[in-house]
Each structure stands twice: as structure tokens, then as C-alpha cells.
Amino acid sequence: MYRFLLTPRWLGYLALALAGALVMVQLGNWQLDRYRQRSAINERIDAAAVQAPVPLPSVAAPAAVPGTAGATPADTATWTRVAAVGRYDSANEVLVRSRTVQSRVGFEVLTPLVLADGSAVLVDRGWIPPGAGGAIAQPQVPPTPAGEVTVTGLLRQPEPMSGLVTRRDGKLETRRIAPAAIAAELPYPIYGGYVLLQAQDPAGDPAFVAIPVRHENSWQNGGYVVQWWAFAAMTLVGFGWLARREARGRRPGGRDQSGVHDQSGDRLAGR
Incomplete structure (x- = not known):
């Protein structure tokens, strides 16, 4: 039922989804690094208030x-x-x-x-x-x-x-x-x-x-981390949802993207 995923078109969709998710994960990692840097600055500021x-x-x-x-x-x-x-x-x-x-x-x-x-x-x-x-x-x-x-x-x-x-x-x-x-x-x-x-x-x-x-606004960077990683997850989930929708349309009784109605096996949609 999911054999269509091996077609060039769906392999292209998968490559785009994986590339997009990877970029978003890397952006989240960059914001995580900024969060750690800013948190370290805040810790030094707080320590200076009490140190000799x-x-x-x-x-x-x-x-x-x-x-x-x-x-x-x-x-x-x-x-x-x-x-x-x-x-x-x-x-x-x-x-x-x-x-x-x-x-x-x-x-x-x-x-x-x-x-x-x-x-x-x-x-x-x-x-x-x-x-x-x-x-x-x-x-x-x-x-x-x-x-x-x-x-x-x-x-x-x-x-x-x-x-x-x-x-x-x-x-x-x-x-x-x-x-x-x-x-x-x-x-x-x-x-x-x-x-x-x-x-x-x-x-x-x-x-x-x-x-x-x-103090540095480190929590802003923390929020961006969650945002980018959530976008990456949504991209992969969205690809899975589209693939499942396509597969359901190819079942007997479903309708595929070409407009062929599978209930009769040979009757075009709308005829």
C-alpha cells in the first residue's frame, strides 16, 4: 500500500522534508548554544554581586x-x-x-x-x-x-x-x-x-x-529552541500525514489523486 513512497516524486518530498527538518534542528541547536552563553553571563553577573x-x-x-x-x-x-x-x-x-x-x-x-x-x-x-x-x-x-x-x-x-x-x-x-x-x-x-x-x-x-x-534575556533563546525543534517535528509529522492520506486514497473504496474511483475498479470520478 505504501509502495508509492518509492516513486521519484515521493522520494523528492521525503528529501525536502528531511532537509527542512535538519535545518530547523540545527537552528534550534544554535539557539540552544546562545541560551547557554547568555545563561553563563547571567551567572557571572549574579556571582559578581556577592564576590570579593x-x-x-x-x-x-x-x-x-x-x-x-x-x-x-x-x-x-x-x-x-x-x-x-x-x-x-x-x-x-x-x-x-x-x-x-x-x-x-x-x-x-x-x-x-x-x-x-x-x-x-x-x-x-x-x-x-x-x-x-x-x-x-x-x-x-x-x-x-x-x-x-x-x-x-x-x-x-x-x-x-x-x-x-x-x-x-x-x-x-x-x-x-x-x-x-x-x-x-x-x-x-x-x-x-x-x-x-x-x-x-x-x-x-x-x-x-x-x-x-x-541581565541577558536567555529565556528568549530558550523559546526559540522549542520553536525550531517543534517546527522540525511538525515537518516530519506533516510528511507522514500526507503519505497516510495518499495511501488511504489508494485503497479499494478510496479515491487516488488521478481521480480514479477504486470502488468499481474502473469508473472515473464524476462519471
Whole structure:
């Protein structure tokens, strides 16, 4: 009864169904990998909230040549709570424009913290509103503490897009936090990641708004896993349903796709 499955047409249908199901399974596997990656990030964020800070050099390293950035921190080191001691270089402060916090557009302020070995790490001190004149008007940046500063924060990887670093009214500006691009404007080697400030001694200016730490939406990827695997199963079930329907139409008393009515064996449908 199912001998028709060996015809070229039905073998073609089967090949299409299997290929489609395979693609959907692979898409589900990819989303599963993204779910695991994002879940791991969330676990590191949660762990950082309760762990004691570790020295910055224990999880990252600066470049060896002035004007360059070190390697990007490893995924496993990202979101680690780190501590560093140095002096802020406000002369080479970087304004990161068009940043939204609490539904307001303003600037994040990156200030190099020069360490005892002569290298520096970019510290995101927080968000401030723009100056008078619009969203890209340069703000009045609160001064850095004088002398030695102890910084505690979360180690972050560079943002994906490097962007262009320019000088406007004597201030460095950019759209993305990319140490490799910023390093070319600085007179010392820097780390390949940056530190999102959480605490500082002496304390920072209250004008800064802390940058919120957002968890990854891993459950969205989990939902896509179920969706793609369900589509793969539906594709195979749909092929089986069509094959069963075809087989039933070929039984005595059924009607096949050619329009031949099998009850009489030789009478065409509609005659």
C-alpha cells in the first residue's frame, strides 16, 4: 500500500522534508548554544554581586606598547568584580555620546586610571546629562578626585563596533567603548577591556548616574529552541500525514489523486 513512497516524486518530498527538518534542528541547536552563553553571563553577573574584588592584573593584562590596547578579556573573566589603584588622567577623558540611561540621552564618561606600572585602564565613571543646547552638547564633567584612587567595578569587554574617536573642544569623543580605538589617542598602554565603576575611594561625584547592569534575556533563546525543534517535528509529522492520506486514497473504496474511483475498479470520478 505504501509502495508509492518509492516513486521519484515521493522520494523528492521525503528529501525536502528531511532537509527542512535538519535545518530547523540545527537552528534550534544554535539557539540552544546562545541560551547557554547568555545563561553563563547571567551567572557571572549574579556571582559578581556577592564576590570579593580581585586585582585587575589577575584576570586581564595591558598592552606592552604605548598607544595600544591589550587583548580582549576572556569570556570567563568578563563581569568579574575587580579592584585597581591609580591616578585618574582627566586630561585624556573620553565622552561616550548618545547613551541612554533612565530613558534620557546623555554621555558616559570614561577616565583612564593610570596604574603604578605606567599602564592604564579605562574606567566608566557613570552617566551624566548633556549640556544646554541638545543631546550632543558637551556636558560639564565633574572633576576627578586628586591623588591616588581605589576603584572597584566590573570588568567588561569592548563593545562590538569600534566607532571613530575624535576631539571636540579639546575633549575626546566616541560612540562606542572600544579600547583598541581609544588607545591610539593615549600616551600609555591600556587594557583591552574596561571597568564599569561600582565603588570608589575617595567617593565619586553624586552627579554621576550609575550605569545599570542588565541581565541577558536567555529565556528568549530558550523559546526559540522549542520553536525550531517543534517546527522540525511538525515537518516530519506533516510528511507522514500526507503519505497516510495518499495511501488511504489508494485503497479499494478510496479515491487516488488521478481521480480514479477504486470502488468499481474502473469508473472515473464524476462519471
